[in-house]
Amino acid sequence: MSEKITFKELVELIAKQSNQSQNSTNSFIHELVGIIEDGLKKNGSVSLSGFGKFELRWMKERAGRNPQTGEEITIPGQNKVVFKPFKALREDVNKPFANLESKIIGDDPDASKPAPKAVPLAAAASVASTTGDISIDDLLIEKENPRFPSAPVKKKPPLTTPSEEKLAREVQKKGIFNWSYAAAVVVVLAAFIILFFMMQRLGEQTDIAPTADEPTEQVLTPIEPVIEPDEQVADDEEAEPGEELEQTSFETASHTLQSGETLWSIAESQLGNPYLWPVIYYLNLDLLDNPNQIPSGADIEIPSISDPDNLNEFEREQIALGYFSLYEWNRANNPDEARYFLWAVGVFSPDLLDQPPSQVDPDDLIFARNR
Amino acid sequence: MNYKELIERLASQTGHSQKKTRQLLGEVTSVLSDQLSEGKSVSIPDLGTYDTKINDEKKVYNPHYDAFILVPPKRVVEFTPSSVIKEKMKFLETSDE
Numbered sequence: 001m002s003e004k005i006t007f008k009e010l011v012e013l014i015a016k017q018s019n020q021s022q023n024s025t026n027s028f029i030h031e032l033v034g035i036i037e038d039g040l041k042k043n044g045s046v047s048l049s050g051f052g053k054f055e056l057r058w059m060k061e062r063a064g065r066n067p068q069t070g071e072e073i074t075i076p077g078q079n080k081v082v083f084k085p086f087k088a089l090r091e092d093v094n095k096p097f098a099n100l101e102s103k104i105i106g107d108d109p110d111a112s113k114p115a116p117k118a119v120p121l122a123a124a125a126s127v128a129s130t131t132g133d134i135s136i137d138d139l140l141i142e143k144e145n146p147r148f149p150s151a152p153v154k155k156k157p158p159l160t161t162p163s164e165e166k167l168a169r170e171v172q173k174k175g176i177f178n179w180s181y182a183a184a185v186v187v188v189l190a191a192f193i194i195l196f197f198m199m200q201r202l203g204e205q206t207d208i209a210p211t212a213d214e215p216t217e218q219v220l221t222p223i224e225p226v227i228e229p230d231e232q233v234a235d236d237e238e239a240e241p242g243e244e245l246e247q248t249s250f251e252t253a254s255h256t257l258q259s260g261e262t263l264w265s266i267a268e269s270q271l272g273n274p275y276l277w278p279v280i281y282y283l284n285l286d287l288l289d290n291p292n293q294i295p296s297g298a299d300i301e302i303p304s305i306s307d308p309d310n311l312n313e314f315e316r317e318q319i320a321l322g323y324f325s326l327y328e329w330n331r332a333n334n335p336d337e338a339r340y341f342l343w344a345v346g347v348f349s350p351d352l353l354d355q356p357p358s359q360v361d362p363d364d365l366i367f368a369r370n371r
Numbered sequence: 372m373n374y375k376e377l378i379e380r381l382a383s384q385t386g387h388s389q390k391k392t393r394q395l396l397g398e399v400t401s402v403l404s405d406q407l408s409e410g411k412s413v414s415i416p417d418l419g420t421y422d423t424k425i426n427d428e429k430k431v432y433n434p435h436y437d438a439f440i441l442v443p444p445k446r447v448v449e450f451t452p453s454s455v456i457k458e459k460m461k462f463l464e465t466s467d468e
Contacts, residue, residue, distance in 0.1 A: 004412045010402065018398040028395055031384045033418045038380075039372035040460060049374040051400035052448075056460055079460045081419070083450030092408045093423055093446050100443030104436055 040081065052085040103335035105363045195344050250283065250303035250318070259296040263288075266302065273308035278322025278344075279315070290333070291326060311348075320349035324357060331361065343368040407448060419452040 005013075015025040039046035040056055047053040061077040091098065255266065267277035281291050284300040294300075305315055323344040330338035342364045346353035353368060382392040403421065406413050412422040428444045452460075 003410065004414070005406055007414055007416055010406070010413055010415075013406075014399055014402045017402055018395055020395070028381075028385055029399065029415065030417075031381060032396070032399070033415060035372075035377060035380050035384070036418065037456060037459060039377065040456075041463060043372045046372045046377060047374055048377070048396070048400055050397070051404065052450075056463070076462075079463055081452035081456055081460055083419070083421075083448075083452075085448040085450075089404050089407070089448060092404050093448050095408060095446075097425075097444050097446060102440050102442045104433075104438045105430065105441045106438050 050086065050088050052083050052089055055082050055084065056080070057082050101335065104339075105361075106339070106367045195340050195347075199347060250301075250305075252283070252301040252303055254299050255302045257294055257296050257298050257300060261294070261296075263291060263294060270302045271305050271308055273305075276305065276308060276319055278326055279303055279305070279319045280322070282318060282322035282325050285325060289329070291329060316348045317352065320345045320347075320352045321357070323348065324352065327360070327364075328358065331364075339364040339367045343371050410446075415453075417453055417455045419450055419456065422449045422451070423447065424449055 011022050011025050011029065014020075014029075015022045018025065020028070036046050036054055040054060044056045045053060056079045059078055059080050062075050064073055064075040065071065066073055085093070253270075255270065263277040263280050264274045267280055268274035271277075271279075280300065280302060281288055283303055287298055287300055288294055303318070305311070311319070323341050327338050327341035327345060330341055339361075342353070342360060345356075346368045353365070356365075378389050378392050378396065381387075381396065382389040385392060387395065403413060407421055407423055410423055412420060414420040423446050426445045426447060429442050430439050431442055432438075433440045
């Protein structure tokens with residue numbers, strides 16, 4: 001599979017780099033190999049700093065078969081030489097994929113991924129993995145991963161998903177994300193708390209059927225979101241991006257970002273409800289790419305929302321579009337959490353979730369609908 | 372055998388100082404890792420072959436989240452011991468561990 005370099009080439013390279021003759025490099029390596037052998041014989045293990053560790057592993061006696069005759073034989077116990085690369089080497093070798101992170105994809109992938117949705121998933125996956133040279137199509141279940149030890153892949157009945165805050169806390173605790181800005185952490189936490197409380201508040205106010213407390217039982221099949229008839233918005237234009245100006249537009253006020261402010265804090269002070277911060281993000285997309293790092297000193301537009309407790313359709317749609325932009329941003333930058341933003345889209349505008357402005361990951365969609 | 376003992380023995384056998392030996396061994400391992408990082412496969416006579424392979428992206432069940440997790444593709448080192456060293460070690464009496 002890989003391109004080989006011969007031992008001769010290797011010796012040349014090492015000799016050049018260490019300013020030694022090829023002869024002495026060659027004998028140096030042979031001595032090294034001899035000592036590794038000795039070390040294995042004596043202690044059963046040899047470590048090479050910064051590289052890896054050789055070990056003997058005792059393989060127990062086991063039953064086998066002679067591949068030529070088919071005759072059953074007993075394979076006696078024997079030692080096997082194994083090499084365990086150290087972290088530095090593992091990281092060096094994995095460099096092409098180092099930027100990729102694991103992401104939670106919800107329930108059993110086979111059950112939640114009916115045939116027609118397989119293609120968008122592959123597309124989404126290839127967006128996530130920026131290096132294009134591996135085939136995404138064969139999703140193999142293989143050995144192990146240090147961060148997520150593989151468990152027996154058996155299907156557990158889907159239970160109530162852990163509450164937002166708990167999950168958020170655990171995710172933070174496990175240090176999966178390396179945010180370097182304290183403000184960023186605040187915003188992320190805020191986002192989770194928003195989602196949790198918003199759901200409850202809206203549940204009370206507007207009778208959207210699914211609430212956060214309700215265990216979802218039919219998680220495996222995509223279902224239409226359950227919506228009370230009077231909540232359903234009649235015209236389809238609502239869901240189309242870019243047409244929002246037809247209905248109305250926000251009256252905006254200008255605001256200069258101060259150091260230490262977050263979109264959350266601005267939404268709290270200017271709009272009366274911190275959970276509405278995505279609408280500010282959406283309105284200023286050109287200025288604010290990363291919602292967790294907002295440029296201090298920039299002038300942003302703050303929409304005026306008359307009554308944060310009683311949003312009109314246009315406002316809901318704008319907020320939903322804000323959450324959708326955040327979903328897209330997070331899918332590119334923070335895929336583990338992206339689905340919660342998609343879920344929030346549906347909270348504000350179920351129509352938008354039905355007709356997303358751009359392609360969404362089908363697994364995220366199922367999560368958003370069923371939550 | 373730890374790294375220190377290894378250096379001591381290697382130094383006495385090659386006639387280099389321990390410092391020099393340490394430095395040379397560092398060069399050897401750094402060249403090896405560079406080659407592996409470039410995706411090349413490297414054979415060392417009597418010891419074995421280093422190669423890399425790419426583990427495909429995969430889905431695993433994580434009981435902690437009660438959810439499936441998409442684990443990204445990963446490139447890993449594979450070491451295949453040479454038959455010489457395999458045979459030498461095969462029926463060796465070793466103390467446990």
